[in-house]
């Protein structure tokens with residue numbers, strides 16, 4: 001299943017390095033009109049990686065002005081090359097975007113909100129914090145990063161939230177206590193979180209253990225945070241008679257599509273699980289980068305989400321496609 005996309009040309013009007021590895025881009029659509037967006041919305045962006053056009057998702061940051069989109073791109077040196085390509089863009093360059101889309105919408109009316117950001121996962125939560133403060137909602141934010149210098153948007157967030165913002169710097173041995181934070185929330189409070197997969201899994205486990213309604217926990221990942229850098233790996237699919245390499249800059253889902261393997265997908269961020277497929281064996285290491293499969297399923301290593309998950313070595317896979325099922 002593929003969503004129909006409408007693409008639009010934009011021009012980069014401002015480039016600002018807000019941390020050593022996070023660059024903010026202001027994009028002006030060619031028709032001068034940027035529809036309003038709500039917290040949690042993102043753009044899809046076309047980016048050239050090694051001569052091939054690829055798509056990346058970037059959350060919109062801050063409040064809309066009707067004429068621009070604001071995104072922030074973290075340079076991932078061990079990634080698939082999209083963020084590094086985004087960092088080569090210059091002022092007045094044109095890039096194509098689709099959106100805004102929102103699969104991480106803020107629901108107003110809860111008695112209390114906890115926003116939890118890890119690294120570049122802060123981007124959708126900036127807008128949410130602004131919205132909640134404007135609505136005079138009860139809101140706190142926990143914001144973690146590896147180093148203090150990597151706390152993007154720190155000054156405006158301090159100005160906005162004051163002592164309702166708490167930062168955690170891993171290099172300074174500061175860590176969030178999810179169980180205690182969740183236990184301190186009033187009934188029916190909502191938690192919104194965005195960050196790397198291990199952080200989201202820890203929050204989800206603590207939320208489940210607390211007995212709170214899962215509908216009150218909303219999360220989004222950036223689908224690119226793995227246990228090790230993206231490297232090329234081999235895929236064998238006996239039933240399809242296929243044996244091929246997935247390059248470091250391509251997702252497994254893209255490689256399957258190039259090989260003519262029928263797949264279904266939607267989010268392409270490791271969240272919906274639509275693309276999940278069977279793993280027959282792993283000769284090497286499997287790097288689950290999704291938040292759809294449970295920790296138990298990940299440990300069993302017999303399914304993976306090819307839109308984000310990768311490997312080192314060789315994966316033997318099977319798809320959901322069956323020749324006896326008409327398509």
Ligand code: FES
Pocket residue numbers: 264265266267268269270271272273274275276290292305306307308
């Ligand atoms: S397409 Fe949604 S998890 Fe892969």
